[in-house]
Amino acid sequence: MSQVFVTADVYLALSTYALATEKEEVLAMLMGTTSADQQTVTVSHCLFCQRKDKRRDRVEISGEQLSAAISFAERTETSVVGWAHSHPHITVLPSHVDLRCQRDQQMLSEAFIGLILSVFNDFGGVQRCQFIAFRTVADGSELIRMEVPVYIQPTNKTTGIKSASLEQLYRVPQIFLQEEKEAFEKAIQNQNQSQKGKEGHGDKLVAAHYGGVYMRNLTSVLDKLCVPLVESVSSRHERNVAEIAHLKHELSLLQSK
Numbered sequence: 001m002s003q004v005f006v007t008a009d010v011y012l013a014l015s016t017y018a019l020a021t022e023k024e025e026v027l028a029m030l031m032g033t034t035s036a037d038q039q040t041v042t043v044s045h046c047l048f049c050q051r052k053d054k055r056r057d058r059v060e061i062s063g064e065q066l067s068a069a070i071s072f073a074e075r076t077e078t079s080v081v082g083w084a085h086s087h088p089h090i091t092v093l094p095s096h097v098d099l100r101c102q103r104d105q106q107m108l109s110e111a112f113i114g115l116i117l118s119v120f121n122d123f124g125g126v127q128r129c130q131f132i133a134f135r136t137v138a139d140g141s142e143l144i145r146m147e148v149p150v151y152i153q154p155t156n157k158t159t160g161i162k163s164a165s166l167e168q169l170y171r172v173p174q175i176f177l178q179e180e181k182e183a184f185e186k187a188i189q190n191q192n193q194s195q196k197g198k199e200g201h202g203d204k205l206v207a208a209h210y211g212g213v214y215m216r217n218l219t220s221v222l223d224k225l226c227v228p229l230v231e232s233v234s235s236r237h238e239r240n241v242a243e244i245a246h247l248k249h250e251l252s253l254l255q256s257k
Helices: 008-018 063-075 096-106 163-194 202-256
Strands: 003-007 027-034 040-049 079-088 113-123 126-139 142-148 150-153
Touching: 003 008, 003 113, 008 027, 008 040, 008 079, 008 113, 008 126, 008 150, 008 163, 027 063, 040 063, 040 079, 040 163, 063 079, 079 096, 096 113, 096 126, 096 142, 126 150, 163 202
Parallel strands: 003 040, 003 150, 079 113
Antiparallel strands: 027 040, 027 079, 113 126, 126 142
């Protein structure tokens, strides 16, 4: 593997997803094409994955997520070429868990690559988003990273951001809302099981507490994700309308000559 190309709209989608939360890592599967000699990978699509195990310092690919990625690749006439995840507040370098997960996937496909986006890191008062591509190689019993040069491929000006990438951006709030719903339902289920055969009002107080936390988290998602997303889309629409009006004016001037 000598180089990786990531289209600009996929990078936009991945970085937006990574910046959506600074508390836990997020995961996405990557789709695209591989050159005949398997030396060049081009990432043209991504699929955001819902986190089943929300942890600050790790994220791993499940069989269900890999199956969903394969189905998505078939619909987009591509193939699964890798995975991407975020490192909020920590270095961009892969952890031992990342190296092991990458090694496991390379057993299925030699051209499988990993991408990491490090976000919310302060460099002398300036926050930067660091981005690397890597593979895992074995040095005896030790797993080490092999970084692969990664390049952002400009988006075609005539087509702009692909609809597939926009759809993933629209899914970000849905993913977070679904995660909060499942966490709330799981907490209530565990509480009901622990209170079987017991009397008192403690279970109602705990349920009320869980409900309050659930509503607070939903409000946070709406405030920090849904509202900015709507504002961003509205702003882009206004720019597009203005650009269309400008082009029509230029066309009328050309036709009048």
